Amino acid sequence: MTTTSMIQPKFLSKPDELGVVAVGFSGGQCKPGVDAAPSALISSGLLTQLHEELGYNLNHDNTVHSYKELMPQIDPDYRGMKNPLAVSAVTQKLSEQVYNQAKEGRCVLTLGGDHSIAIGTISGTAKAIRERLGREMAVIWVDAHADINTPESSESGNIHGMPVAFLTGLATEKREDIFGWIKDDNKISVKKLVYIGLRDIDRGEKKILRDNGIKAFSMHDIDRHGIGKVMDMALGHIGNDTPIHLSFDVDALDPMWAPSTGTPVRGGLTLREGDFIAECVHETGSLVAMDLVEVNPTLEPGVNDIGAQQTVRAGCSLVRCALGETLL
Numbered sequence: 001m002t003t004t005s006m007i008q009p010k011f012l013s014k015p016d017e018l019g020v021v022a023v024g025f026s027g028g029q030c031k032p033g034v035d036a037a038p039s040a041l042i043s044s045g046l047l048t049q050l051h052e053e054l055g056y057n058l059n060h061d062n063t064v065h066s067y068k069e070l071m072p073q074i075d076p077d078y079r080g081m082k083n084p085l086a087v088s089a090v091t092q093k094l095s096e097q098v099y100n101q102a103k104e105g106r107c108v109l110t111l112g113g114d115h116s117i118a119i120g121t122i123s124g125t126a127k128a129i130r131e132r133l134g135r136e137m138a139v140i141w142v143d144a145h146a147d148i149n150t151p152e153s154s155e156s157g158n159i160h161g162m163p164v165a166f167l168t169g170l171a172t173e174k175r176e177d178i179f180g181w182i183k184d185d186n187k188i189s190v191k192k193l194v195y196i197g198l199r200d201i202d203r204g205e206k207k208i209l210r211d212n213g214i215k216a217f218s219m220h221d222i223d224r225h226g227i228g229k230v231m232d233m234a235l236g237h238i239g240n241d242t243p244i245h246l247s248f249d250v251d252a253l254d255p256m257w258a259p260s261t262g263t264p265v266r267g268g269l270t271l272r273e274g275d276f277i278a279e280c281v282h283e284t285g286s287l288v289a290m291d292l293v294e295v296n297p298t299l300e301p302g303v304n305d306i307g308a309q310q311t312v313r314a315g316c317s318l319v320r321c322a323l324g325e326t327l328l
């Protein structure tokens, strides 16, 4: 393929450009290794493919950011959250980086990192889209987990299980150095949030989803209706006049396709279903940003790193599909 598909992006003024941010950060959870994902994805050829095969001009600083300079000396638990200062500082900086890309009118791809980084990416895109277009954007969160715990409802204290709560304002904190920097223009509405792939939701999260009437399509829904119908319903809920930020946790895929991830859950999406979700989002022409998170090449690698290679390949495939690879 020489050119990207015929889909005309509706909300980008620079549709042939792609902002890329690589975030080697693992502080939102306890297992080391997820910080190695951006380098693994890039060495497997992802950025080259996006440029040479899909025709994007990449806007990338050729750096995998680890934000070492932002790490505090001591970082005691706060409201039960682990590494609160580090996660807040990193996501605040990332928010600015993503905002700077998105305000130029280009689509932004962020390679994580654990899912706590979505606090940075979504807050940055939401603000840029409001300023550029005067619109609220929607978020499609593809994940085995809802990641909508408040500090108080969380059983683990891991912030990668909380990003959606902070981004929707369901969790708030006054301390500027612990997510108090998230202002109204960084936030998204619970009405414009849609989940796909859920199958491991904490009890407190179920109540939050129910109480707030949040649209969610679980694996049960996908089994019942098929992924085609589920995508129609998910995109119907968002409507075709709304910019979309796609936040894709690789653990939405079944461990058969993506074993190398920190919190794998059986009974997930096939790789083809994951690719289909990404293709459908591309087809809307409304995609303004994508995150790919939770690839951990150091976990479950198997003989000759087979599991890690498979997971990295799956991640690359999801990104290429969201950016238009497979449509005619």
Ligand SMILES: NC(=[NH2+])NCCC[C@H](N)C(=O)O
Pocket: 114, 115, 116, 145, 146, 147, 149, 154, 155, 156, 157, 158, 160, 161, 162, 200, 201, 202, 249, 251, 262, 263, 294
């Ligand atoms: N981004 C993820 N993989 N999140 C997993 C979250 C698991 C669990 N719900 C928690 O709060 O800790």
Ligand SMILES: [Mn+2]
Pocket: 143, 144, 145, 249, 251, 252, 263, 294
């Ligand atoms: Mn997950």
Ligand SMILES: [Mn+2]
Pocket: 115, 143, 145, 147, 160, 249, 294
């Ligand atoms: Mn997640």
